[in-house]
Amino acid sequence: MEDQLKNCAVRLFDVNAVKFGNFVTKAGLQTPVYFDLRVIVSHPSLMVSSFHMRARIFLGYGIHHWQKFQKALSSLLWNLSENSGGATQLCGVPYTALPLATLISVEADMPMLIRRKEVKSYGTKKLIEGEFKEGEICVIVEDVVTTGSSILETAKDLLNEGLKVQEAIVILDREQGGKNNLKINGIRMRSLYTLSSFMGYLLEARKVTLPVVESVSSYLKRTHVPSLSGNDEKSLNRLQLRFEERAKLTKNRAAAKLLDLMSTKETTLCLAVDLIDTDAILELANMAGPHIAVLKTHVDAIENFTSEFPKALRELAEKHNFLIMEDRKFADIGNTVSLQYRNGIYKIANWADFVTAHTLPGYGIIAGLKDGLEGISADRGIFLVTEMSCQGALTLGDYVKSSVVLSKSSNLVAGLVCQANVFADPGLVQLTPGVRLTETTDTLGQRYNTPHSVVHAGADLVVVGRGVTEARDKRSAIVEYKSKLWQAYVERTSS
Numbered sequence: 001m002e003d004q005l006k007n008c009a010v011r012l013f014d015v016n017a018v019k020f021g022n023f024v025t026k027a028g029l030q031t032p033v034y035f036d037l038r039v040i041v042s043h044p045s046l047m048v049s050s051f052h053m054r055a056r057i058f059l060g061y062g063i064h065h066w067q068k069f070q071k072a073l074s075s076l077l078w079n080l081s082e083n084s085g086g087a088t089q090l091c092g093v094p095y096t097a098l099p100l101a102t103l104i105s106v107e108a109d110m111p112m113l114i115r116r117k118e119v120k121s122y123g124t125k126k127l128i129e130g131e132f133k134e135g136e137i138c139v140i141v142e143d144v145v146t147t148g149s150s151i152l153e154t155a156k157d158l159l160n161e162g163l164k165v166q167e168a169i170v171i172l173d174r175e176q177g178g179k180n181n182l183k184i185n186g187i188r189m190r191s192l193y194t195l196s197s198f199m200g201y202l203l204e205a206r207k208v209t210l211p212v213v214e215s216v217s218s219y220l221k222r223t224h225v226p227s228l229s230g231n232d233e234k235s236l237n238r239l240q241l242r243f244e245e246r247a248k249l250t251k252n253r254a255a256a257k258l259l260d261l262m263s264t265k266e267t268t269l270c271l272a273v274d275l276i277d278t279d280a281i282l283e284l285a286n287m288a289g290p291h292i293a294v295l296k297t298h299v300d301a302i303e304n305f306t307s308e309f310p311k312a313l314r315e316l317a318e319k320h321n322f323l324i325m326e327d328r329k330f331a332d333i334g335n336t337v338s339l340q341y342r343n344g345i346y347k348i349a350n351w352a353d354f355v356t357a358h359t360l361p362g363y364g365i366i367a368g369l370k371d372g373l374e375g376i377s378a379d380r381g382i383f384l385v386t387e388m389s390c391q392g393a394l395t396l397g398d399y400v401k402s403s404v405v406l407s408k409s410s411n412l413v414a415g416l417v418c419q420a421n422v423f424a425d426p427g428l429v430q431l432t433p434g435v436r437l438t439e440t441t442d443t444l445g446q447r448y449n450t451p452h453s454v455v456h457a458g459a460d461l462v463v464v465g466r467g468v469t470e471a472r473d474k475r476s477a478i479v480e481y482k483s484k485l486w487q488a489y490v491e492r493t494s495s
């Protein structure tokens with residue numbers, strides 16, 4: 001097996017499926033190593049053992065001895081599968097893993113399913129092609145895993161059709177949190193290579209030099225979320241770790257403060273005070289203060305804003321021990337964002353502990369916000385908008401994946417705004433909006449889930465707006481949301 005793996009690693013290198021140098025990822029991050037396994041379709045002998053296939057065709061099935069000859073990726077991959085759960089279907093994550101899944105399907109004589117990628121937003125055609133029965137178990141096949149989000153998306157569509165997913169077999173694990181993320185979601189991932197083992201094979205074969213290996217391993221140290229094994233699992237599982245433990249793992253000081261505050265105050269409620277009058281906002285802030293972790297504003301919706309307002313809000317924050325988030329959703333180039341953050345009439349950088357920012361511009365958005373903080377020593381954090389709560393949001397697929405990668409690029413990132421458990425790092429906080437006591441929608445596309453369901457889907461800090469501001473008895477509503485959310489968090493961390 002070891003020889004076969006080394007052989008395939010070298011062949012992948014020879015066909016340029018891996019490149020070394022200074023690359024910039026889609027999310028705008030620097031990386032010294034880049035994989036593009038799409039090229040393997042031009043090299044059939046790398047995908048499937050020709051000995052094996054010919055033997056199979058000419059000699060029928062009594063050909064086990066042939067299998068000791070050079071195995072290609074599809075055979076090696078299928079060897080990884082334990083199939084202990086009795087899987088009866090295979091599904092490749094589109095697109096690179098599709099041909100691999102097809103070859104495994106032929107080799108293992110197991111039917112396969114095809115997940116359509118492009119109909120997701122239109123919803124007219126079937127998402128899963130192929131014949132299956134509800135309850136069948138499906139093994140997912142993937143080429144390269146970074147955060148695991150592509151596998152999770154595929155799994156989600158399969159689960160929606162009534163299939164079960166317990167195992168994913170992949171060629172390469174980039175060791176950036178994917179394995180853990182999948183494990184949290186009940187999927188065991190096995191890979192032919194980790195990025196480190198792959199580099200080891202290339203070094204042994206003298207395809208790369210030691211400095212190249214060292215640059216990849218220092219990159220891994222910077223971006224790595226350790227793979228889980230044995231006793232480490234519990235200590236690194238974001239959903240099961242308690243806030244006070246996670247506070248020690250975060251690189252962002254405002255996030256550490258928030259995690260400690262949520263733990264001591266026993267609240268994960270972020271109140272969205274989307275009102276347009278400063279007195280009404282301050283009145284509600286004073287009432288909610290003892291029960292909330294964060295108060296979230298949209299200052300540009302306020303009719304009578306003056307510089308006195310943030311001062312008064314900060315005083316209430318000190319009095320009741322909560323943090324302030326301005327949900328500004330910055331989305332421009334770094335220079336503009338820097339100006340918007342510290343200047344204008346709002347001077348957000350001066351008073352908001354947290355701000356939200358879209359990831360659309362890539363790394364520049366973080367660099368711009370960092371620049372806007374020059375001379376400000378207070379702890380600040382950004383929440384990157386990774387998934388939106390509204391119907392038809394375009395925050396899908398690669399966008400989510402790239403946003404998760406971007407979240408690892410700076411200590412200024414405190415967390416991600418998302419609807420599901422799309423990242424593994426226990427040092428980052430999942431902020432989830434779109435919450436009411438019952439599942440519903442508003443008339444403008446907002447979708448609501450319940451406190452219980454969002455917390456079990458990974459939410460740490462939970463945004464409630466109109467669930468409180470439109471309630472007849474606001475104080476009772478605040479207390480009800482707070483206690484339902486805390487109960488779900490306690491359940492999650494003790495499960």
Ligand code: 5BU
Binds near residue numbers: 274390
């Ligand atoms: P609501 O009244 O609970 O629907 O308010 C939700 C708040 O969260 C509101 O301030 C939105 O601007 C904010 N929000 C959201 O609803 N969905 C998102 O995806 C993001 C923010 Br990002």
